Amino acid sequence: MIKYTVKRLLQTLIVLFGVSLVTFVMLNIAPGDPVGVMLAKRADQETIDRVRHEMGLDKPYTEQFIEFIRGAVVGDFGDSYFQHKPVSEILAGAFRITASLGVWVMLFSIVLGLLFGISAAVLHGRIGDKIIILISTLGMVMPSFWIAIILQIVLGVKFKLLPISGLQSMSSYILPTISLGLIYAASIARLCRTNMLDALNQDYVRTARAKGVSEFKIVMQHGLKNAAIPIITYIGILIKSILGGSVLVETVFSIPGLGKTMVDAITQRDIRLIQGCTIYIAVVFVVANLTIDLLYGLLDPRIRVTQEG
């Protein structure tokens, strides 16, 4: 188990370094003249050179990269050119908002997903299973931004039941959570159903039945415990998708989360902020993935308890 943990930690460090390298290259080297892109020709060459010097972009790439890494490790991504505030400050605030929404979306999708998934597996072959498959397939194809707008029109504008923007009150969480959560609830349902069916077809379930164990206990204990392992690994991917998906929902409901910050930064061409945002989100995902992998090791005895010599 320790070996598994250390190996994973090492791999994560490499990935983090790789993530920062890719982001740095894409934003500073690929576009050629980042400052030119940033000021979008709204300034003459002389100001461009001054800004380039100010941001230290005239130094050789390797030096810039080392400086960038030293800063990133400490959480300092430099200052946003347009907001004249440290990027890390903007991101911290934005992250709190996205995180609070993200938690609700995760809860919503996991609870709904497991509920539908398990019942579909238990009702396998009967109508219930077919209905759930249909609903979950439909759920997966609904673009989150489109549902967001429809909910806004129907519940917000027409019936004025729920606030249609911002995250001030609790009720303002409902619409964004549903529109973002629906897709993930559907994919968890499908994943859970497949894994449950797979687990219920294993030999050890036949052994359990030969012992006289009740169907309910077979599903809940034997089936779920084995099916849970792949589902937990999916939660890692879920976090990444939520971070991605929030871009759309935050734009529709104008919630100043990480996603919206990112889009605004892109439209304003604020290189430092874009760079900070991308790294920040990737790091959150990588760390979350690591914790889930370690959790995965605890849950699956085949990893926790290695083969005796």
Added chain:
Amino acid sequence: MTGSESLLSVHKLRKWFPVKSTALFGEKQYVKAVNDITLDIRRGETLGVVGESGCGKTTLGRTMIRLIEPTGGRIVFEGKDLTGLNEKQMRLMRKDLQIMFQDPYGSLNPRMTVGDIITEPYVFQKMYTKKERVEKAVELMKICGLDPVYIRRYPHEFSGGQRQRIGIARSLALRPKFLVCDEPVSALDVSIQSQIINLLMDLQQEFGLTYLFISHNLSVVYHMVDRIAVMYLGNLVELADKEELYRDTAHPYTRALLKSIPSLDFREEHRLRAALKGDIPSPINPPKGCVFHTRCESCTERCRTQTPPLREIAPRHMVACHLYEGQGKLVEQQ
């Protein structure tokens, strides 16, 4: 039928698989699948290799034809040392060394027709024109008891027994001299098993083949072979002509193997008694001294510390066991 001079021999052949050691910084650990085995197979002979799972018989078969690269020892085929050949040279030698497999479903590519499967060796060795290859395929199918009309069918349309015949046809395509048969009948029903065994014996007659016949089923092996090599946890424990091995078995493990076979004698007094206690130890760190000592009734202090050398206690009857200390002469390891 058995010529005198040796077709293929191996000297202290070794294959150790590195294992990711559980201890983080511990020294490298190995599964010693094949441990310094010396064997000599004569032209036209069938040598049986018998042993339980994890004894290394499959690895030995594949290492002998360098399908798996050995970690030590020498392989000599028709006087030529194969161990040193580079890939290109080895590829030419592949014509004479072939292999057939156990799993009728895993040994044939489901996406290729029977004709393509059998003639694929010609593609790799760049032999014959397209037309000649089809003729060869038809010829090989007939020899192996398959109706050539089905040449364009896919493996999933054949029974287990027929698939084994396709595998045999493929292994004969390059007219090999030496054939490794890795448990060719273990996955088949009894009635189909005897059909394939008879086919293999007929082919040996017709083409003067030399077989290395690997199996965990001693009675199947006994029927097919001239000599039997018994392996345990990567080591050769006994090697003898089959009657000699059965009549006066030397090594305790061979005796246990023979006694464990459920015979058709149903009488109460002859019924099976378990000959061996406990389980096969883990191959990662096998027992010191004689690997079998942990399960052997006549185990002595010497067995726990010293690895018994292979010695010839009777003409062409070798055994690696301290019980025969001082008898016969040591097999000198060239």
Added chain:
Amino acid sequence: MSEKLLQVKNLSTYFYTDEGVVYALDDVSFDLEKGEALGIVGESGSGKSVTALSIIRLVQSPPGRIVSGEVLLQGEDLLKKSAREMRRIRGEKVSMIFQEPMTALNPVFTVGQQIMESILIHQHKSKKEAREQAVEMLRMVGIPAPEKRVDDYPHQMSGGMRQRVMIAIALCCNPQLLICDEPTTALDVTIQAQILELIRDIRERLGTSVILITHDLGVVAQVADRVMIMYAGKAMEYGTVREIFTDPRHPYTAALLRSIPVIENKTERLHVIRGMVPSLSKRPEGCLFHPRCDEACELCRTKRPELVTMADGRQVRCHKYTDEWEGQHNDRQ
């Protein structure tokens, strides 16, 4: 109460697949005395495993369905029992072990938990008592240092050990009938000998009746008292071990015995049963074995023989032992 523990009458189980109806088990009858061991022998696709699954009603439906017949356990017909009643019987009166020890145990539960689960369902015991009983069961099936191994996970054990755990699970509530579906096929020959010896000891010590399903006639000779030979879903011959091995009457039984390589006999070429095992959905007309039988004649090709009980109690499904056979004798190919 009849002395017979189990009476199976005309049991048939068919599988309804999109390629057609598979007659996996077709009109099979046999019975089992208390403490007796019955060997069910057949090649793959002969329906032997389906027999066991039908008795204990674990046939997966769809696509499988028990179509007809009775399974009387001490006079009570299991086919009429409700699902809840069957759950009480499974593990308490009848239990079963399977072929693949590697996959038959749940990887995320310890071995002890899986034994205790059966105890806690059928016997009202505290967790502590159940755990002690589990350790006792592990000792009884010959697992060294059971107190320590009880908390091991299946992946920490060898194939042989896991099969012993399976037996411990099956026997922890002392059932009257233990069904073993090819229990030693996946094991090495020396480990197989240990498991067969264990099964024999259990019969002596606990008096449990055993149904042993296998394709290996040697295994049957070593453990069983009576034997039923199955082919393509039907019973071909039924008799005591002595009768079947010394005087095999059905051509298939005789051919099977002759085609097994045995070390002692010196024959050069193995006796072969020509052709292939028939498909269970497209079965041959007349006697199912006639395409592969050397003594087949016109009668065999047209009329399917019944299972006939002969004077000495032996049962054979072959026209040779019916009076019609004399007439047909001459025109055999």
Added chain:
Amino acid sequence: MGLLKRKNDVYSALIEGAEGVAYTSFYHDAMRRLKKDKIAMVCLFVVAALIIIAIFAPFIAPYEEDYMDVGNELARPSSEHLLGTDEFGRDILSRIIFGSRVSLMVGVVAEAIAVFIGLVVGAIAGYYGGKVDAVLSRIIEIFASFPHILFAIVVMFVLGTGIMNVFIAIGVVGWTGLARVIRSQIMQLKQKEYVEAARASGGRNMQIIFRHLIPNCLSTIIVVATMNIPSDIMYEASLSFLGLGVQPPQASWGSMISEARKFIRQYPEYSVFPGIALIVTVLAFNLLGDALRDALDPRLKNL
């Protein structure tokens, strides 16, 4: 040797004999299974219809892509404009029809890029294993750490907007999933006995990869690609929705929904129509992917 003598009759027997025998190749079987699945046939029909609409859009659409019916902006559905007009008076139905071009092209082109990269990286990592696999797996992990949408946005930012850049952005981001699937499949296939048989008769690495490994991955590639196309289409729509994908006046369902948002009060249905077109397309591809998986690889079927 007796064999040569029979040469001619062997040959003639081969021709008249083998010809007559019907044989079902693997793909015949798969097609037969697919035909039995009614839903799959419907989806196949929908996808085919979409492709035809996309190709012949100029002939099918009642109006030009950017024809403005001045003075008739935000008109409700009428006989002239079946789905009404947008804020510039352009016919919504025609723009949806032209929009199908963008979506299908992105689905195909982006997925082609993703499949190419994924196949190459996955096959090499899977086949060679060891250090090569360790390095490539880390690279896969690095690219998989970025949320799909964000990475595409950054790529768009670097490359600039425009349809070609959208294809590249989505393609360059979407290959990690397929790479992982191919890698694990190649690792399994590598141990198959027919690969050992090929190596035993002198087959070179490249021959083995192309004759044995890739053909046996084909069904997985087809299934995974078909399942990815809908998400690619969704990503394009999202990018365009954020104004970072297809730029006006070119019609894309995503950008239409984004424009429609501004006129929720006057003409709420405006944003519904492109949404429905998007959902139908994505649904068709999704169900087709499921059906293909069941037909091509019965084992993958989740019962």
